[in-house]
Protein backbone atom coordinates (compact mmCIF):
# COMPACT_ATOMS: atom_id res chain seq x y z
CA UNK A 1 0.00 0.00 0.00
CA UNK A 2 1.40 3.41 -0.99
CA UNK A 3 1.43 6.35 1.40
CA UNK A 4 0.34 9.86 0.45
CA UNK A 5 1.11 12.69 2.86
CA UNK A 6 -0.87 15.90 2.60
CA UNK A 7 0.87 18.68 4.51
CA UNK A 8 -1.33 21.63 5.47
CA UNK A 9 -5.10 21.88 5.32
CA UNK A 10 -5.13 24.95 3.10
CA UNK A 11 -7.71 25.89 0.51
CA UNK A 12 -6.49 23.44 -2.17
CA UNK A 13 -6.24 20.44 0.12
CA UNK A 14 -9.66 20.86 1.69
CA UNK A 15 -11.02 20.67 -1.87
CA UNK A 16 -8.77 17.64 -2.40
CA UNK A 17 -10.33 15.98 0.67
CA UNK A 18 -13.82 16.87 -0.53
CA UNK A 19 -13.03 15.14 -3.84
CA UNK A 20 -11.58 12.19 -1.95
CA UNK A 21 -14.92 11.70 -0.18
CA UNK A 22 -16.53 11.16 -3.59
CA UNK A 23 -13.81 9.11 -5.30
CA UNK A 24 -11.20 7.59 -2.98
CA UNK A 25 -8.34 5.69 -4.57
CA UNK A 26 -7.78 2.03 -3.68
CA UNK A 27 -4.59 0.74 -2.01
CA UNK A 28 -3.57 4.12 -0.73
CA UNK A 29 -3.07 5.35 2.83
CA UNK A 30 -3.60 9.10 3.11
CA UNK A 31 -2.51 11.19 6.09
CA UNK A 32 -3.20 14.91 6.52
CA UNK A 33 -0.65 16.67 8.71
CA UNK A 34 -1.81 20.04 9.95
CA UNK A 35 -0.55 22.38 12.63
CA UNK A 36 -4.13 23.45 13.36
CA UNK A 37 -7.40 21.64 13.99
CA UNK A 38 -9.48 24.42 12.46
CA UNK A 39 -8.19 25.94 9.24
CA UNK A 40 -9.35 29.45 8.30
CA UNK A 41 -11.22 30.30 5.11
CA UNK A 42 -9.58 33.47 3.79
CA UNK A 43 -12.73 34.80 2.10
CA UNK A 44 -14.52 35.18 5.44
CA UNK A 45 -11.60 35.99 7.70
CA UNK A 46 -11.86 39.78 7.37
CA UNK A 47 -15.62 39.47 8.05
CA UNK A 48 -14.80 37.54 11.23
CA UNK A 49 -12.40 40.32 12.27
CA UNK A 50 -15.22 42.82 11.65
CA UNK A 51 -17.51 40.77 13.91
CA UNK A 52 -19.88 39.67 11.11
CA UNK A 53 -19.11 35.94 11.36
CA UNK A 54 -18.50 33.58 14.26
CA UNK A 55 -15.25 31.62 14.46
CA UNK A 56 -16.92 28.33 13.54
CA UNK A 57 -18.53 29.93 10.47
CA UNK A 58 -15.13 30.89 9.10
CA UNK A 59 -13.04 27.82 9.94
CA UNK A 60 -13.07 24.27 8.57
CA UNK A 61 -12.88 21.44 11.09
CA UNK A 62 -10.08 19.32 9.60
CA UNK A 63 -10.35 16.16 11.78
CA UNK A 64 -14.05 16.05 10.97
CA UNK A 65 -13.43 16.49 7.24
CA UNK A 66 -10.71 13.80 7.37
CA UNK A 67 -13.01 11.45 9.28
CA UNK A 68 -15.65 11.97 6.64
CA UNK A 69 -13.10 11.25 3.87
CA UNK A 70 -11.58 8.24 5.64
CA UNK A 71 -8.22 10.02 5.80
CA UNK A 72 -5.99 9.96 8.89
CA UNK A 73 -5.56 13.33 10.62
CA UNK A 74 -2.30 14.14 12.46
CA UNK A 75 -1.86 17.32 14.45
CA UNK A 76 1.74 18.39 13.85
CA UNK A 77 3.94 20.82 12.01
CA UNK A 78 6.18 19.78 9.13
CA UNK A 79 9.63 21.26 9.77
CA UNK A 80 11.99 19.28 7.56
CA UNK A 81 12.22 17.33 4.36
CA UNK A 82 14.47 14.46 3.28
CA UNK A 83 13.81 14.00 -0.41
CA UNK A 84 16.36 11.21 -0.90
CA UNK A 85 14.72 9.06 1.81
CA UNK A 86 11.24 10.40 1.01
CA UNK A 87 10.58 11.45 4.59
CA UNK A 88 9.05 14.47 6.31
CA UNK A 89 10.03 15.62 9.78
CA UNK A 90 6.96 16.51 11.81
CA UNK A 91 7.15 18.35 15.12
CA UNK A 92 4.44 17.93 17.69
CA UNK A 93 2.44 21.11 18.13
CA UNK A 94 1.54 20.11 21.69
CA UNK A 95 5.19 20.64 22.68
CA UNK A 96 6.52 23.31 20.34
CA UNK A 97 9.76 23.75 22.30
CA UNK A 98 11.13 20.27 21.70
CA UNK A 99 14.20 20.10 19.50
CA UNK A 100 13.14 19.44 15.92
CA UNK A 101 16.01 17.02 15.32
CA UNK A 102 15.57 15.18 18.62
CA UNK A 103 12.02 14.25 19.29
CA UNK A 104 10.16 15.07 16.12
CA UNK A 105 8.50 12.25 14.28
CA UNK A 106 9.61 11.10 10.83
CA UNK A 107 6.92 10.10 8.35
CA UNK A 108 7.68 8.27 5.13
CA UNK A 109 5.82 8.89 1.89
CA UNK A 110 5.56 7.74 -1.68
CA UNK A 111 3.89 10.96 -2.73
CA UNK A 112 3.81 14.31 -0.94
CA UNK A 113 1.50 17.26 -1.43
CA UNK A 114 2.10 20.65 0.15
CA UNK A 115 -0.51 23.36 0.80
CA UNK A 116 0.90 25.24 3.77
CA UNK A 117 0.18 28.84 2.74
CA UNK A 118 2.52 31.75 3.43
CA UNK A 119 3.24 34.29 6.15
CA UNK A 120 3.98 38.03 5.86
CA UNK A 121 7.74 38.62 5.67
CA UNK A 122 8.50 40.26 9.02
CA UNK A 123 12.15 39.24 9.33
CA UNK A 124 13.41 41.72 6.76
CA UNK A 125 12.62 44.76 8.91
CA UNK A 126 14.34 45.26 12.24
CA UNK A 127 11.88 45.02 15.12
CA UNK A 128 8.94 43.90 12.96
CA UNK A 129 8.94 40.31 14.23
CA UNK A 130 9.29 41.51 17.83
CA UNK A 131 6.66 44.24 17.89
CA UNK A 132 4.43 43.60 14.88
CA UNK A 133 1.35 41.39 14.81
CA UNK A 134 1.61 39.37 11.59
CA UNK A 135 -1.75 38.49 10.08
CA UNK A 136 -0.51 34.91 9.66
CA UNK A 137 -0.39 32.36 11.23
CA UNK A 138 -4.08 33.15 11.59
CA UNK A 139 -4.68 31.56 15.05
CA UNK A 140 -2.01 33.74 16.68
CA UNK A 141 -3.29 36.81 14.83
CA UNK A 142 -6.89 36.24 15.98
CA UNK A 143 -5.86 35.68 19.59
CA UNK A 144 -3.87 38.91 19.57
CA UNK A 145 -6.66 40.82 17.82
CA UNK A 146 -9.17 39.81 20.49
CA UNK A 147 -6.76 41.01 23.21
CA UNK A 148 -6.16 44.31 21.42
CA UNK A 149 -9.88 44.87 20.86
CA UNK A 150 -10.52 44.25 24.55
CA UNK A 151 -7.82 46.75 25.47
CA UNK A 152 -9.22 49.38 23.08
CA UNK A 153 -12.78 48.81 24.33
CA UNK A 154 -11.57 48.97 27.93
CA UNK A 155 -10.36 52.53 27.36
CA UNK A 156 -12.59 53.69 24.49
CA UNK A 157 -11.90 57.39 25.02
CA UNK A 158 -8.14 57.08 24.64
CA UNK A 159 -6.42 58.25 21.49
CA UNK A 160 -5.21 54.76 20.42
CA UNK A 161 -2.97 54.59 17.34
CA UNK A 162 -3.31 51.43 15.24
CA UNK A 163 -0.94 50.94 12.29
CA UNK A 164 -1.22 48.48 9.43
CA UNK A 165 1.87 47.92 7.32
CA UNK A 166 1.16 46.70 3.78
CA UNK A 167 -1.30 48.19 1.30
CA UNK A 168 -2.02 45.17 -0.90
CA UNK A 169 -5.49 43.60 -0.95
CA UNK A 170 -4.93 41.89 2.44
CA UNK A 171 -3.77 45.06 4.20
CA UNK A 172 -6.52 47.21 2.72
CA UNK A 173 -9.26 44.70 3.58
CA UNK A 174 -7.86 44.36 7.08
CA UNK A 175 -7.81 48.15 7.51
CA UNK A 176 -11.49 48.41 6.55
CA UNK A 177 -12.56 45.59 8.84
CA UNK A 178 -10.45 46.49 11.88
CA UNK A 179 -11.68 50.08 11.62
CA UNK A 180 -15.28 48.93 11.20
CA UNK A 181 -15.08 46.70 14.26
CA UNK A 182 -13.47 49.35 16.45
CA UNK A 183 -16.04 51.93 15.35
CA UNK A 184 -18.89 49.52 16.10
CA UNK A 185 -17.33 48.96 19.53
CA UNK A 186 -17.70 52.70 20.17
CA UNK A 187 -13.98 53.47 20.48
CA UNK A 188 -14.21 56.79 18.67
CA UNK A 189 -10.74 58.03 19.63
CA UNK A 190 -8.93 55.23 17.87
CA UNK A 191 -6.88 56.38 14.88
CA UNK A 192 -5.74 54.13 12.04
CA UNK A 193 -2.65 54.42 9.83
CA UNK A 194 -2.04 52.42 6.66
CA UNK A 195 1.59 52.42 5.56
CA UNK A 196 2.38 51.27 2.04
CA UNK A 197 5.67 51.20 0.12
CA UNK A 198 3.97 51.72 -3.25
CA UNK A 199 2.42 54.93 -4.54
CA UNK A 200 -1.03 53.36 -4.94
CA UNK A 201 -2.96 50.92 -2.78
CA UNK A 202 -3.77 47.45 -4.18
CA UNK A 203 -1.26 47.91 -6.99
CA UNK A 204 -2.14 44.52 -8.49
CA UNK A 205 -5.71 45.67 -9.21
CA UNK A 206 -7.09 48.20 -11.68
CA UNK A 207 -6.76 51.92 -11.03
CA UNK A 208 -10.50 52.41 -10.35
CA UNK A 209 -10.29 49.95 -7.45
CA UNK A 210 -7.13 51.63 -6.11
CA UNK A 211 -8.76 55.05 -6.24
CA UNK A 212 -11.98 53.82 -4.67
CA UNK A 213 -10.30 52.20 -1.68
CA UNK A 214 -8.07 55.26 -1.22
CA UNK A 215 -11.12 57.51 -1.19
CA UNK A 216 -13.09 55.25 1.18
CA UNK A 217 -10.25 54.84 3.65
CA UNK A 218 -9.72 58.60 3.63
CA UNK A 219 -13.41 59.13 4.34
CA UNK A 220 -13.06 56.85 7.36
CA UNK A 221 -10.16 58.88 8.70
CA UNK A 222 -7.62 56.15 8.04
CA UNK A 223 -4.41 58.09 7.58
CA UNK A 224 -2.59 56.86 4.47
CA UNK A 225 1.20 56.91 4.22
CA UNK A 226 1.92 56.01 0.59
CA UNK A 227 5.40 55.57 -0.84
CA UNK A 228 6.72 54.97 2.67
CA UNK A 229 8.95 51.99 3.48
CA UNK A 230 9.19 50.99 7.12
CA UNK A 231 12.88 50.46 7.87
CA UNK A 232 12.63 49.78 11.59
CA UNK A 233 9.99 49.13 14.22
CA UNK A 234 10.65 50.14 17.81
CA UNK A 235 8.38 49.52 20.78
CA UNK A 236 6.31 52.60 20.02
CA UNK A 237 7.07 53.95 16.56
CA UNK A 238 7.53 52.99 12.92
CA UNK A 239 10.64 54.50 11.39
CA UNK A 240 10.34 54.95 7.65
CA UNK A 241 13.30 55.24 5.28
CA UNK A 242 12.15 58.77 4.37
CA UNK A 243 12.62 59.89 7.97
CA UNK A 244 8.89 59.82 8.74
CA UNK A 245 8.08 58.45 12.20
CA UNK A 246 4.65 57.10 13.06
CA UNK A 247 3.80 56.58 16.71
CA UNK A 248 1.67 53.50 17.33
CA UNK A 249 0.14 51.41 20.10
CA UNK A 250 -0.49 48.31 17.94
CA UNK A 251 0.97 47.45 14.56
CA UNK A 252 -0.33 44.78 12.17
CA UNK A 253 2.00 43.32 9.57
CA UNK A 254 0.50 42.42 6.17
CA UNK A 255 3.48 42.73 3.82
CA UNK A 256 4.81 40.53 1.02
CA UNK A 257 4.25 36.79 1.52
CA UNK A 258 7.18 34.62 2.57
CA UNK A 259 7.82 30.87 2.69
CA UNK A 260 9.43 28.68 5.39
CA UNK A 261 13.10 27.80 4.79
CA UNK A 262 12.77 24.02 5.20
CA UNK A 263 11.54 23.55 1.63
CA UNK A 264 14.66 25.09 0.13
CA UNK A 265 16.89 23.53 2.81
CA UNK A 266 15.42 20.14 1.90
CA UNK A 267 16.56 20.57 -1.70
CA UNK A 268 13.25 21.40 -3.36
CA UNK A 269 13.53 23.83 -6.28
CA UNK A 270 12.24 27.22 -5.13
CA UNK A 271 11.94 30.74 -6.48
CA UNK A 272 13.89 33.69 -5.10
CA UNK A 273 11.44 34.12 -2.23
CA UNK A 274 11.60 30.43 -1.20
CA UNK A 275 8.27 29.27 -2.69
CA UNK A 276 8.40 25.84 -4.34
CA UNK A 277 8.42 25.93 -8.13
CA UNK A 278 5.77 23.77 -9.78
CA UNK A 279 4.98 23.01 -13.39
CA UNK A 280 1.58 22.95 -15.09
CA UNK A 281 0.73 19.61 -13.43
CA UNK A 282 1.42 21.12 -9.97
CA UNK A 283 4.45 18.86 -9.56
CA UNK A 284 7.71 20.23 -8.21
CA UNK A 285 10.02 21.00 -11.14
CA UNK A 286 12.84 19.24 -9.27
CA UNK A 287 11.00 16.33 -7.60
CA UNK A 288 7.94 15.06 -9.49
CA UNK A 289 6.73 13.00 -6.50
CA UNK A 290 6.14 16.28 -4.62
CA UNK A 291 3.07 18.32 -5.50
CA UNK A 292 2.27 21.85 -4.37
CA UNK A 293 -0.70 24.22 -4.49
CA UNK A 294 -1.89 27.48 -2.99
CA UNK A 295 0.38 30.27 -1.80
CA UNK A 296 3.35 27.97 -1.21
CA UNK A 297 3.61 27.01 -4.87
CA UNK A 298 4.74 29.29 -7.67
CA UNK A 299 3.63 28.06 -11.10
CA UNK A 300 6.65 28.65 -13.34
CA UNK A 301 4.58 29.21 -16.46
CA UNK A 302 1.74 31.16 -14.82
CA UNK A 303 2.92 33.58 -12.15
CA UNK A 304 -0.15 34.78 -10.24
CA UNK A 305 -0.77 36.77 -7.06
CA UNK A 306 -1.11 34.78 -3.84
CA UNK A 307 -4.87 34.52 -3.31
CA UNK A 308 -7.22 32.06 -1.65
CA UNK A 309 -9.51 32.07 -4.68
CA UNK A 310 -6.65 30.72 -6.82
CA UNK A 311 -5.72 28.13 -4.19
CA UNK A 312 -9.32 26.88 -4.24
CA UNK A 313 -9.19 26.53 -8.04
CA UNK A 314 -6.10 24.34 -7.78
CA UNK A 315 -7.83 21.82 -5.50
CA UNK A 316 -9.44 19.70 -8.23
CA UNK A 317 -6.43 19.56 -10.58
CA UNK A 318 -4.28 18.71 -7.56
CA UNK A 319 -6.57 15.81 -6.66
CA UNK A 320 -6.75 14.64 -10.27
CA UNK A 321 -3.00 14.75 -10.87
CA UNK A 322 -1.94 13.18 -7.58
CA UNK A 323 -4.33 10.31 -8.38
CA UNK A 324 -2.96 10.01 -11.92
CA UNK A 325 0.64 10.06 -10.72
CA UNK A 326 -0.04 7.33 -8.15
CA UNK A 327 -1.95 5.32 -10.75
CA UNK A 328 0.89 5.80 -13.26
CA UNK A 329 -1.40 7.52 -15.73
CA UNK A 330 -0.55 10.66 -17.74
CA UNK A 331 -1.07 13.90 -15.84
CA UNK A 332 -3.19 16.80 -17.07
CA UNK A 333 -1.81 20.34 -17.31
CA UNK A 334 -3.68 23.03 -15.41
CA UNK A 335 -3.85 26.62 -16.61
CA UNK A 336 -5.05 29.11 -13.98
CA UNK A 337 -7.28 31.89 -15.20
CA UNK A 338 -5.62 35.22 -15.92
CA UNK A 339 -8.36 37.37 -14.42
CA UNK A 340 -10.18 36.33 -11.30
CA UNK A 341 -12.97 38.01 -9.41
CA UNK A 342 -11.84 39.55 -6.13
CA UNK A 343 -14.58 40.62 -3.73
CA UNK A 344 -13.26 42.82 -0.98
CA UNK A 345 -15.42 43.51 2.07
CA UNK A 346 -15.26 47.10 3.26
CA UNK A 347 -16.33 46.34 6.83
CA UNK A 348 -19.74 48.00 6.52
CA UNK A 349 -21.84 45.31 4.77
CA UNK A 350 -20.59 46.61 1.42
CA UNK A 351 -18.02 45.12 -0.94
CA UNK A 352 -15.87 46.11 -3.88
CA UNK A 353 -15.64 43.82 -6.89
CA UNK A 354 -12.45 43.80 -8.93
CA UNK A 355 -12.21 41.84 -12.16
CA UNK A 356 -9.52 42.70 -14.67
CA UNK A 357 -10.16 46.29 -15.75
CA UNK A 358 -13.60 46.43 -14.09
CA UNK A 359 -14.65 47.48 -10.61
CA UNK A 360 -17.83 48.12 -8.67
CA UNK A 361 -18.72 49.07 -5.09
CA UNK A 362 -22.18 48.28 -3.76
CA UNK A 363 -24.03 46.71 -0.78
CA UNK A 364 -25.44 44.08 -3.16
CA UNK A 365 -21.89 42.84 -3.73
CA UNK A 366 -21.56 42.16 -0.02
CA UNK A 367 -24.74 40.08 -0.12
CA UNK A 368 -23.41 38.20 -3.13
CA UNK A 369 -20.01 37.66 -1.48
CA UNK A 370 -21.72 36.48 1.69
CA UNK A 371 -23.80 33.98 -0.32
CA UNK A 372 -20.73 32.64 -2.21
CA UNK A 373 -18.69 32.31 0.99
CA UNK A 374 -21.44 30.57 2.92
CA UNK A 375 -21.97 28.15 0.02
CA UNK A 376 -18.25 27.43 -0.01
CA UNK A 377 -18.20 26.64 3.70
CA UNK A 378 -21.39 24.56 3.57
CA UNK A 379 -19.68 21.90 1.46
CA UNK A 380 -17.43 21.00 4.39
CA UNK A 381 -20.30 20.17 6.70
CA UNK A 382 -21.06 16.44 6.49
CA UNK A 383 -24.50 15.60 5.11
CA UNK A 384 -24.72 18.90 3.26
CA UNK A 385 -25.81 18.64 -0.39
Ligand SMILES: Cc1cc2nc3c(=O)[nH]c(=O)nc-3n(C[C@H](O)[C@H](O)[C@H](O)COP(=O)(O)OP(=O)(O)OC[C@H]3O[C@@H](n4cnc5c(N)ncnc54)[C@H](O)[C@@H]3O)c2cc1C
Pocket residue numbers: 007008009010011012013033034035036038039040042043044045046076077078079115116117118135137169170171173174254293294295296306307308309310311343344
Ligand atom coordinates in the same frame (compact mmCIF):
# COMPACT_ATOMS: atom_id res chain seq x y z
C1 LIG B 1 -6.09 39.90 5.75
C2 LIG B 1 -6.11 39.01 4.54
C3 LIG B 1 -7.27 38.89 3.82
C4 LIG B 1 -7.31 38.07 2.69
N1 LIG B 1 -8.49 37.99 2.02
C5 LIG B 1 -8.53 37.26 0.91
C6 LIG B 1 -9.74 37.17 0.16
O1 LIG B 1 -10.76 37.78 0.51
N2 LIG B 1 -9.74 36.41 -0.97
C7 LIG B 1 -8.62 35.72 -1.38
O2 LIG B 1 -8.68 35.05 -2.42
N3 LIG B 1 -7.47 35.77 -0.69
C8 LIG B 1 -7.40 36.51 0.44
N4 LIG B 1 -6.22 36.58 1.14
C9 LIG B 1 -5.08 35.74 0.72
C10 LIG B 1 -5.30 34.34 1.28
O3 LIG B 1 -5.35 34.39 2.68
C11 LIG B 1 -4.25 33.33 0.86
O4 LIG B 1 -3.91 33.48 -0.49
C12 LIG B 1 -4.79 31.93 1.10
O5 LIG B 1 -5.04 31.73 2.47
C13 LIG B 1 -3.81 30.89 0.61
O6 LIG B 1 -4.37 29.63 0.81
P1 LIG B 1 -3.44 28.38 1.00
O7 LIG B 1 -4.27 27.19 0.77
O8 LIG B 1 -2.21 28.51 0.17
O9 LIG B 1 -2.92 28.46 2.50
P2 LIG B 1 -3.65 28.73 3.87
O10 LIG B 1 -5.06 29.09 3.70
O11 LIG B 1 -2.76 29.70 4.60
O12 LIG B 1 -3.60 27.32 4.59
C14 LIG B 1 -2.40 26.71 4.98
C15 LIG B 1 -2.69 25.72 6.07
O13 LIG B 1 -1.52 24.98 6.36
C16 LIG B 1 -1.23 25.01 7.75
N5 LIG B 1 0.22 24.93 7.87
C17 LIG B 1 1.10 25.92 7.64
N6 LIG B 1 2.36 25.47 7.82
C18 LIG B 1 2.27 24.17 8.16
C19 LIG B 1 3.24 23.17 8.46
N7 LIG B 1 4.55 23.42 8.42
N8 LIG B 1 2.80 21.92 8.79
C20 LIG B 1 1.46 21.65 8.82
N9 LIG B 1 0.52 22.57 8.56
C21 LIG B 1 0.91 23.81 8.21
C22 LIG B 1 -1.84 26.32 8.22
O14 LIG B 1 -2.12 26.33 9.61
C23 LIG B 1 -3.12 26.36 7.38
O15 LIG B 1 -4.14 25.60 7.98
C24 LIG B 1 -6.16 37.37 2.27
C25 LIG B 1 -4.97 37.47 3.02
C26 LIG B 1 -4.94 38.31 4.12
C27 LIG B 1 -3.65 38.43 4.88
